[in-house]
Amino acid sequence: MAVPENLIPAFNRDKVPTPGDGDTQTFTARCHCQSVQFSVTLPKSILPLNAYICCCGICRLTHGSFGSFHITLPLGFGPEWTNGKINYSVYKTPGGTGQRFFCSTCGAHSGHYEPWINQWVLPASLFDQKFWEFNHYAFPKAARDGGILSWLPEVAGKELTQVTFEHDQPPEYTLETGADGEERLRAECHCGGVSFTIPRPSKAILEDEYMKMYVSPKDPKKWKAFLDFCRDCRVLSGAHFIPWIMVPRVVLEPEMPADLRLGTMKTYASSGWNTRGFCGVCGATVALRNKSRMPTDQQMVLNIAMGILRAPEGVRAENWVTWRTGAPAFAGPEDTATKFDPEFVKAAVEGHRKWGVETHGEAIDFPVI
Numbered sequence: 001m002a003v004p005e006n007l008i009p010a011f012n013r014d015k016v017p018t019p020g021d022g023d024t025q026t027f028t029a030r031c032h033c034q035s036v037q038f039s040v041t042l043p044k045s046i047l048p049l050n051a052y053i054c055c056c057g058i059c060r061l062t063h064g065s066f067g068s069f070h071i072t073l074p075l076g077f078g079p080e081w082t083n084g085k086i087n088y089s090v091y092k093t094p095g096g097t098g099q100r101f102f103c104s105t106c107g108a109h110s111g112h113y114e115p116w117i118n119q120w121v122l123p124a125s126l127f128d129q130k131f132w133e134f135n136h137y138a139f140p141k142a143a144r145d146g147g148i149l150s151w152l153p154e155v156a157g158k159e160l161t162q163v164t165f166e167h168d169q170p171p172e173y174t175l176e177t178g179a180d181g182e183e184r185l186r187a188e189c190h191c192g193g194v195s196f197t198i199p200r201p202s203k204a205i206l207e208d209e210y211m212k213m214y215v216s217p218k219d220p221k222k223w224k225a226f227l228d229f230c231r232d233c234r235v236l237s238g239a240h241f242i243p244w245i246m247v248p249r250v251v252l253e254p255e256m257p258a259d260l261r262l263g264t265m266k267t268y269a270s271s272g273w274n275t276r277g278f279c280g281v282c283g284a285t286v287a288l289r290n291k292s293r294m295p296t297d298q299q300m301v302l303n304i305a306m307g308i309l310r311a312p313e314g315v316r317a318e319n320w321v322t323w324r325t326g327a328p329a330f331a332g333p334e335d336t337a338t339k340f341d342p343e344f345v346k347a348a349v350e351g352h353r354k355w356g357v358e359t360h361g362e363a364i365d366f367p368v369i
Contacts (some may be wrong), residue, residue, distance in 0.1 A: 011072040011136070015046035029079075029126040031108035032235045032270060037083040038110070040122065042131070046074065051124050052136035052163070055147050055315075057171055058093055061190035062100060063109060064278075064285030064305030065239035066148045066315055067139075069124045070112070071132050078120045079111060091191070091282045100283065102238075106268045107278030107285065109238030123238035130341055138163045144170035145314025151351040156343035173310040178253065185320055186310040189284035193264030194277075197253045198223075198245070198304070198320070205248060210299045214246045216322035217366050223247055225306065225321035226368050227352060229337035229345060230330035232270045236278075237285045237305075240337070240344055241328070244288070244303040245321050246368065258297045260287055284308055292369055325356025326365035 023044045030037040042049070055067035062068075088110065091100045101111045112121040124132050137160040140149055154160060176184040176197055184197035201215045201223065216222035225245045233242040249256045260267050260277035265286055269275050277287040288303035311317035331337055331349050338345045356363040 011050050011052060011070075012046075012074045015049060015074045017043035017074075018045050025131070027131050028082075028128050029110070029122070030083075030128075031103040031106050031110060031126070032232060033103065033106040033108075033268070035083070035087040035105050036103045036108065036110050038079040038081050040073065040077065040079055042077060047131050048133045049073075049131060050136065051132035051134045052138050053134065053148060053152075053160070054138040055149075056139040056142050056168075058096075058190060060142075060307045060315065061188075062091065062282045062284050063237050063239050064189075064307040065237050065242050066143070066307055068109070068112075068238060069134075069240050070121050071124050073120045073122060075117070075119060079122065089280065089283065102278075102283035104280075106236060106270070107266065107276070107283055108236050109283055124341075125234045125238050125240050134160065134344060136161045136163050139168045140164055141168045142170055143315045145316050145318065147315045150316075151355050152348050153351065155347045170314070171310075173312045175312060184253065185317070187286075187304055187308050188310060189264075189279040189282050189286060189308050191264070191279060191282040191284075193281045194262055194279050194284070194286050194308075196256065196262065198247055198309075199251050199253070200320070202251065205251065208299065210295055211248045211301065213367070214248065214301050218322045218364070222320055222322050224324065224366060224368060225317070226324035227328040227348070228303075228330060229328060229335065229348075231336040231340070232274070232276075233285075233330075234337065234340070236268075236270060236276060240341065241331075241348065242285060243306040244368075245306050245309070245317070246301055247304055249300040249302050250298055252302075256287065256302065258289075258300060260289055260302075290369070322364065323352075323356065324364060324366055324368065325352050325360075326363035328352060329368065 026041045028039045051071045053067045059068035088101045089104045099113045102109045134155045140162040178184045188195040200221045205211045227241050229241045264281045265277045266280040273291050275289045285305045294300035353363040
C-alpha cells in the first residue's frame with residue numbers, strides 16, 4: 001500500500017514530455033447542458049495518463065457517488081476553456097486549499113484546482129474520448145466497509161494500487177431517532193445545505209400497492225439499491241456511476257418537496273423524464289425524480305444518491321439496503337457506458353456480481369422502474 005506525502009502531486013509525475021515533442025492530441029469535455037466546455041491538449045508520448053478513484057469523504061459527499069474519478073494533469077498542463085468559464089460555481093473545501101468547480105446550471109463537476117502547486121485534477125467521466133488508465137485507489141479506509149474496492153479490486157486485469165495517508169480514516173457516524181422512536185439514517189451533502197433523514201419501510205409503505213415495490217424483496221426493513229451507469233449520471237456527477245437508494249418522497253424528514261427544492265438544492269431537467277437535484281453550494285448530486293415513478297405526488301419514489309448517506313457501518317449502507325448485484329443499470333454491451341470505458345464497466349459489473357454471490361449467496365435482480 002503506497003503512502004505518498006500528498007495525493008495530488010503523486011500522480012503522473014513520470015509523465016514528462018520529450019523536449020521538442022510536438023505530436024499532440026486534444027481531448028474535449030463538456031457538462032450535460034453544454035454551458036461549460038473545455039479541452040486538454042497533451043503530447044502523445046505521455047499517454048495514457050494514470051487515473052485514480054478517490055474515495056475520501058470530501059469527494060464522496062460532493063459528488064454523491066462512492067468517490068471521484070480523477071486524472072491529475074502533469075505540471076504545466078491545464079484545461080483550455082472553449083465555452084462557459086463564467087458559468088462555474090466554485091466550492092472551496094473548508095480547511096483545505098482545493099477549489100472544486102461545477103456547472104451552475106446542471107451541476108456537473110468539471111474540475112478540481114490546487115492553487116498551491118498550480119495543478120489541475122479533471123474528472124475522467126466528463127471527456128468524450130478515453131486517454132487514461134485506472135490504476136490507483138485513494139483513501140481505501142475512508143469507506144469503512146471497503147466501498148468500491150470490494151467490487152473493483154482490479155481493472156483490465158490489473159490490481160488497483162491502494163494509496164493511503166495518516167488521515168485516511170472512516171468518519172464516525174451514528175443513527176438518529178425519529179419522533180416515533182425508530183431509527184433514521186442521515187443524508188447530507190458536504191456543506192450541509194441539503195440534509196434530511198431516511199426511515200425504514202413502515203407498515204403504511206408495505207400496505208401501499210405501489211410504494212411497497214421499492215422495499216427490499218429480501219428484508220422488509222430495507223430499501224432497494226442499485227448502481228446506475230447511464231451517461232447522464234456519469235456526466236452530471238463526474239463519476240463513472242452513481243449508487244442509488246430508492247425511497248418514497250413523503251417518508252423523508254423533512255419531507256422532500258415534489259419539486260425537489262429542499263435547502264440549497266437546485267434542479268435540472270436532464271431529460272423529458274428525469275429531474276435531478278444537486279446542492280447549489282458544494283455541487284453534490286442528491287436526488288432524481290423520474291416521471292414513471294410518480295403515479296401521484298404522494299406516491300412519488302425518488303432516487304437518493306448514496307454517496308451522501310451517513311451510515312455507521314460504511315458507505316454501502318448494508319444495514320439499510322439490498323443491492324441489485326445481478327444487473328447494474330445501463331451497463332449492457334450496447335450501452336453508452338460500456339462503449340465509453342469498457343474495461344472499467346466490465347470490471348465493475350463482474351466485481352459487483354461476484355461480491356453479491358460471495359457475500360449473500362446470489363447475484364440478485366429486481367425491477368427499479
